[in-house]
Amino acid sequence: MSQNKLDNLYLMRLLVSIVQFESFTLAADHLGITPSKASKDLKYLEQNLGVVLLKRTTRKLHLTDAGELTYHHAEQMITLHEQLVDGLHSRRHSLCGELRITAPTLWGEIMLTPILLKFRATHPQVRLIVDFSNFTSDLQRENIHVAFRSTELNNEPYIARFIAKDEMVLCATKTYLLQSPPLVHPSDLQMHQLLTRCTNYSRYEQWILLDNEKELTVKVAGELSFSHKQAIYSAMKQGLGIALLPRYLIANDLEQGIVSEVLPKYRPKSSNFYAVYTQRRAESALITHFIEYVQAHL
Template structure:
């Protein structure tokens, strides 16, 4: 197609061959193959001149537009590979995604304003290929062995309560003391038999709960208001613990932390929007040990 357009614009096979840096014989071969494929004659040639047939004139205009579209497409890909740009689709667990990934996605966009971020918060494991995600954040065991996985940090749960609540009901020292306390529980955990704490003899279930909610931040706000003891991710209550709004208790009995990974598809030439965002997360998410 490119050869045919060059022949039309150059006026003859020889000039087109020089422009394309191929032989005039090869130019003629390409034009003949094109005519055979289309089943129509495109050029009428004599020893002195050439002219387009009606079919050739129509094909020339469409071919020229098609080649221009192809050049635009190639330029777009080149721009994507030159610096981070385009849409970056991210899947992350609800709490970790809201507390950690969303703020870092915002600072990433400040660095690379040509990137458009689509962050989906969900506790389900999405299919990166079928659902079109560039990367996902996974907590715990990794299910997809064919994905690239980079360790990010550890996901910890903490038990805490407001100073006012602890002043009224006392500070629990062991899981056995929780029977005399008001425990706040997430609806999902409640359906799985309650809190799962680490005891000296192994995991211990705490089923007593006086307040349930299907949202971690809702439980956090209830705990700040003095409703009881809270078991939630450290990332959700970090600022409250630092400010003293909430106080951590039963530290040695908190559930075992789980590893957090960044996962994405194998690609020999990943786009800068992905590689730079992964680097951004690895640089700014605090590294935490398993214990």
């Protein structure tokens, strides 16, 4: 048997078991080995240390002075190892530390916040500092541990883990659709009231729809145009037109039948949500567990 740290711990357990059970046979059974192996391995330990640890008589085992000293230290080694294992187990199940997180405003408020609250209840020793913002953060400069982003990962200088689909849906209330011209092709959108996002006060927005994976770009000008999706959603819910919105925002309305998908054969091009973090954070047990927690709960 080659000597290494694991072997030493086993040999210490062997010595302690023999002394405590006062029997090679019972100690071997406790450790799941044969009595002959127990005897052979103890002899190996004695030869390695250059001392006799046990004196064997026909009736009893006796520790020598060197054996008493070795036994005392062996118990300490085993106790320290058990404390280490218990400490690591406790750390895994009772995480502590600080997590600085950023996410897009709407997705963060609707999807991430309930998960963060559950995570905090499960791990009360973790401090969460959360910034919901649509501005792209510099993780290193701003000392951010995890950033959630909806992106196509075009040359992101970070490690990224997939979190969920960021699926977009063309939608309108059933009331609006019943009172408006039929929709068969994306070109029919020009005959409808459209609710769009304004960027730099531009009149037009481009909606990219997929026709059997082929991209169709539709240039639209909304009768109502807002900078925030929540405002577009409110206008859509009032029956004021067709909007392009995230599925997570309208999921309940779709389920309740208040809102319907428009042109379901031409689904909007969507992206994915990723958790991104720096290489420096990659080995953090807290960050790894947190990201896996979010993945599981989404």
